[in-house]
Amino acid sequence: MSRRFEPIHPKCPHLLHGGDYNPDQWIRTPEVWDEDMRLMKLAGCNAMSVGIFAWSALEPEEGRYTFDWLDTIMDKLAAHEGFAVLATPSGSKPAWLSRAYPEVRRVNADGTRQPHGGRHNHCRTSPVYREKCVAINTRLAERYKEHPALLVWHASNEYNGGDCHCELCIAAFRAWLRQRYDNDLDRLNHAYWSSFWSHTFPDWDAVVPTDRGIHGLMLDWERFKTHQTIDFFKAETAPLKAITPGIPVTTNFMPSHDTLDYGAFARAVDVVSWDSYPNWHETGDDVAEAVKTALQHDRCRAMKGGKPFMLMESVPSIPTRGRVKKRKEPGMHLLSSLQAVAHGSDTVQYFQWRKSRGCKEKFHGAVVDHEGSERTREFREVAEVGAALAQMDGIVGTSVQPEVALILDGENEWAIREGARIYLGEHTKYRGDCQAHYRPFWEAGIPVDVIDQTAGLSAYKLAIAPLAYMLRPGFAARLRAFVEAGGTAVMTYWSAVVDESDLCFLGGVPGDGLREVFGVWEEESQSYYAHETVGIAMREGNALGLAGAFRGIDTCSVVHAEGAEVLATYTDQFFAGSPALTLNRFGKGRALYVAARTEAPFLAALYGRLAADLGLRRALDADLPPGVTAQLRTDGETRYVFLLNFNDRPARVELDAAYTDLLGGEAVAGALDLERCGVKVLRSPGQPGRPTAVDAEES
Ligand code: GLA
Ligand code: ZN
Numbered sequence: 231m232s233r234r235f236e237p238i239h240p241k242c243p244h245l246l247h248g249g250d251y252n253p254d255q256w257i258r259t260p261e262v263w264d265e266d267m268r269l270m271k272l273a274g275c276n277a278m279s280v281g282i283f284a285w286s287a288l289e290p291e292e293g294r295y296t297f298d299w300l301d302t303i304m305d306k307l308a309a310h311e312g313f314a315v316l317a318t319p320s321g322s323k324p325a326w327l328s329r330a331y332p333e334v335r336r337v338n339a340d341g342t343r344q345p346h347g348g349r350h351n352h353c354r355t356s357p358v359y360r361e362k363c364v365a366i367n368t369r370l371a372e373r374y375k376e377h378p379a380l381l382v383w384h385a386s387n388e389y390n391g392g393d394c395h396c397e398l399c400i401a402a403f404r405a406w407l408r409q410r411y412d413n414d415l416d417r418l419n420h421a422y423w424s425s426f427w428s429h430t431f432p433d434w435d436a437v438v439p440t441d442r443g444i445h446g447l448m449l450d451w452e453r454f455k456t457h458q459t460i461d462f463f464k465a466e467t468a469p470l471k472a473i474t475p476g477i478p479v480t481t482n483f484m485p486s487h488d489t490l491d492y493g494a495f496a497r498a499v500d501v502v503s504w505d506s507y508p509n510w511h512e513t514g515d516d517v518a519e520a521v522k523t524a525l526q527h528d529r530c531r532a533m534k535g536g537k538p539f540m541l542m543e544s545v546p547s548i549p550t551r552g553r554v555k556k557r558k559e560p561g562m563h564l565l566s567s568l569q570a571v572a573h574g575s576d577t578v579q580y581f582q583w584r585k586s587r588g589c590k591e592k593f594h595g596a597v598v599d600h601e602g603s604e605r606t607r608e609f610r611e612v613a614e615v616g617a618a619l620a621q622m623d624g625i626v627g628t629s630v631q632p633e634v635a636l637i638l639d640g641e642n643e644w645a646i647r648e649g650a651r652i653y654l655g656e657h658t659k660y661r662g663d664c665q666a667h668y669r670p671f672w673e674a675g676i677p678v679d680v681i682d683q684t685a686g687l688s689a690y691k692l693a694i695a696p697l698a699y700m701l702r703p704g705f706a707a708r709l710r711a712f713v714e715a716g717g718t719a720v721m722t723y724w725s726a727v728v729d730e731s732d733l734c735f736l737g738g739v740p741g742d743g744l745r746e747v748f749g750v751w752e753e754e755s756q757s758y759y760a761h762e763t764v765g766i767a768m769r770e771g772n773a774l775g776l777a778g779a780f781r782g783i784d785t786c787s788v789v790h791a792e793g794a795e796v797l798a799t800y801t802d803q804f805f806a807g808s809p810a811l812t813l814n815r816f817g818k819g820r821a822l823y824v825a826a827r828t829e830a831p832f833l834a835a836l837y838g839r840l841a842a843d844l845g846l847r848r849a850l851d852a853d854l855p856p857g858v859t860a861q862l863r864t865d866g867e868t869r870y871v872f873l874l875n876f877n878d879r880p881a882r883v884e885l886d887a888a889y890t891d892l893l894g895g896e897a898v899a900g901a902l903d904l905e906r907c908g909v910k911v912l913r914s915p916g917q918p919g920r921p922t923a924v925d926a927e928e929s
Contacts, residue, residue: 234627245619249580251278254287274616285319313381321387322349334359337396354462355398363466371473385481391489421731422446445649445732456491482542491640493682496533503540520876527573529680536629538576547595561907563611572861572872628863632677637695639682645700663696670837675849675860687712698725706742714817722824723787748821749794749814755787765801766810772797782826789825851886871912875904
């Protein structure tokens, strides 16, 4: 049975292509707008994000609205069969607002109020700011509710987790705490272990989020900021939901940063979108950069149960940030754009459409350069993406249902930042560990969902929780039930150490009942200097048939098997002979514990074995050359296989069946050559007898 998600809006059953468009910067020269329209057609762009920082142009004085220029742009877009990803302007405040209502400006921890200027720095609690946002958003929605160009709402821009210590925020924080701790100050004091250093809070008014020594408090402050940001988002988008209920609302996430819990935020948006800025060619290892980026794409897709997401921002050439300003090499733009689509994006959008003439981002990569024509390499490469996407209507709404879940949890990341680093030092690399455990699947072309600790596990065969230092309520029970029911779980060193308040579990690591599930006790952890490694050898005749010698790096824990079978042991240091990898049979499933951070070959061997053992579905039934991945999108009948070469040389892939090359239009089978930065999108008619999980779920 065929199963697809709806397009982002039924008005446009195509993949979206476009970018941040700031016609308000060119009001004095409206002929530029006509040129924009001509160039958009040429570049194959159909969706423009308009008005993101346009508050001053839309409301130059309090209560005086000037929508005429936006009317013109919306009409021009519609006349050119384009759509608007229409923004609310709250990302940047007009000067009159900052001046008339100083409370809209954030306050630093030392009590000083920030000056007007910059962006993304409004107080998320201020009632006046919310009121002014609601006022302008109501007018935007009323004005454009019937407009044929209105496709998606782009709320604000890159909400972030920056602090605001104003009285309003602190009062809201205390109210949030009262609710969280049932108005019971003693519960809060216990959760914060505040007798330490005599920090017991005598009353609610004594609670201020400035004491980094109280980890539970700082964790709650992070939670509050996410809560308050979502609350702000809901407040400013309420008029959009009421006046235009059929128009989806999104806001562009920054999941590469750790300041907001995007797992929680995703529940509040209709469609997830994110801004992706990999440093291609900068580290000398594009494969590592591709893995990192792929993981974020898989995370954004999984946030709403596989629903296609939007690549809201990416750069046609170079961003302003970055140590070295290297441009995307020829081919990289198509490759990185289709990488997003391969992992579930239904859009390829940029920052920015046209370079601004002045200010901070005037040299930031853009589709249209200051030169102004279609003759730049950047423009041509964007047009190439446009032409490719135009061939790919069939992909809209398709997705993938992976059998593997990698657990990357936003709250755990905060806890590691605040608490775990003290113990394991600079080696506490949560994202690095997640990427290391993800990479073998990327290399094998096995689809992965990247989920957080609150997500269900029952759809998966394999669940991997690297460095799950903090356990959120219910996660241990879910993992236990998953294994009991036959799932295979992998957890690493220094997991299940603290609860959601960063209070250490008593009774040994891993805590919260997981010691029994994994059949191990982790007695101690330590970290190593960069020049040190610890030998690891697979034990002969182990249950998974693993063999070989490997190395632990950075962090190695001393673990005791308590019922688990030892698959590998350390071969040196004072703990030589103790377990480095264990497997415990629990219920109908298996729970594996990886006691060290290891070099890549160890994880490749482990996951290669588990993949074979579990018969994990691959996008392509073939071994892939290094640096090449295969990703799958399907509606349960037709399969779309993306082959992406991030290696610094050409590669050859042996296809497992006959396909149609969607971009070239011809039939392909057997050996397929990919150039450097090469990408292919292959369509198969589906494989009866080898149902996808999407089918399986339907039947
Ligand atoms: C962010 C912002 C954009 C722009 C780009 C530059 O993603 O949302 O407005 O500043 O960065 O890379
Ligand atoms: Zn504030």
